[in-house]
Amino acid sequence: MTDSAAKTLVPVLRISFPDEDRLGHGKMELLEHIRATGSISAAGRAMDMSYRRAWLLVSEMNRMFCEHVVESQRGGQKGGGAALTPFGEELLERFRRMEKTMRTSLAEDLAWLEGKRNLEQGERG
Numbered sequence: 001m002t003d004s005a006a007k008t009l010v011p012v013l014r015i016s017f018p019d020e021d022r023l024g025h026g027k028m029e030l031l032e033h034i035r036a037t038g039s040i041s042a043a044g045r046a047m048d049m050s051y052r053r054a055w056l057l058v059s060e061m062n063r064m065f066c067e068h069v070v071e072s073q074r075g076g077q078k079g080g081g082a083a084l085t086p087f088g089e090e091l092l093e094r095f096r097r098m099e100k101t102m103r104t105s106l107a108e109d110l111a112w113l114e115g116k117r118n119l120e121q122g123e124r125g
Contacts, residue, residue: 009110009117013099021064023095030057031084031092034070038081058082065091 014024026047033043044054061069069088073080084092 009114011102011106011110013095013102017064021060023061023064025099027057027061028092028095030054031061031069031088034058034082035084035089035092038083040070040072040082043082061088 012025014022016022030043030047030049033046034040037043037046040054040058041051044051047054058070058072065087067087068085069091070082071085072082
């Protein structure tokens, strides 16, 4: 990411479920890493996350829906692994589409906000 891109306003999609479950960018990134690596532990490492944390997030997503998002296979001769289910693939695709729709829909308002930002203030918390 370039320095100027890092300072651009970015809308972030997070879906809050009524039972306090949430679905957002981090879980989707984890799914992308699982798809790429075939491993929950490798996906966690790619995100500087412990295996336990990655496993808990996968378990949470599997519990959130009536279909599993990720299926894992215990170690054996080939060492086990994990893969997105067809539902997990669709969930990831739909979430990314919702993000794109959100960015497109908000582009004009974000540009307006960007134009009104006080860039002389420096970094604020």
